[in-house]
Amino acid sequence: MNFLYRILITTVNVFILAAILPGIAIVNNNIFTAVIVALVLAVLDAIVKPLLILLTLPATILTLGLFLFVINACIILLDAHFVHGFKVDGFWYALLFSVVLSFFNSFVHKRAFPNTKKSNQF
Template sequence: MGGFLLRILVSALAAMLTTYLLKPAVKIDSFVTALLLALVLALLNALVRPLLVLFTLPVTLLTLGLFLFVINAVIILLAAKIVPGFKVDGFWWAMLFSIVMTIINSVLSSLAGANNND
């Protein structure tokens, strides 16, 4: 449980840093909103993303996996509809947010030790 909370905190911090880099196209009102966003993204990635990947498997294989970027952008746009205080200006900004947040999240997770399976 502690590892999950650490990953949520790291994801919230990554979302705040990503928002800072992508201003004004992406907006998060507060750190509490970023925590809620991290929690919603974790749930969407656990529940919705596997279904989207399964349903779009032929397209994903045809594009050699590049369609997964589209799925990530759709997840971000869905989170923007669910989380009050989180706004993204469009599909391309959602895709860029997804890419940048993934990179920042990876760096922060390795620094915080959130990737350990203890």
């Protein structure tokens, strides 16, 4: 159920950010396209992102973790490539979109589910 909430939050945030940010567009302002973007983004984050992090570990360590922003932007560009109707004008727009989307997803998730805390018990 938590997965569905995360997809819903990401869908709403993608739809809003596509309307606000320059260089990011959802063709015809279709909410269904935003749902597909959120689902593809979840799959890419689960499968492709860990592989990219593992392959680029030396660059990530050398840049003290800042290369993870590049990986996030690449994931957004891959999402735009796979989803018809989701347009990203370039790398810098993808970078801006990924940073703002991560911030808003975190913010909304913490506000919507304030009592869900991870337990560090054995």
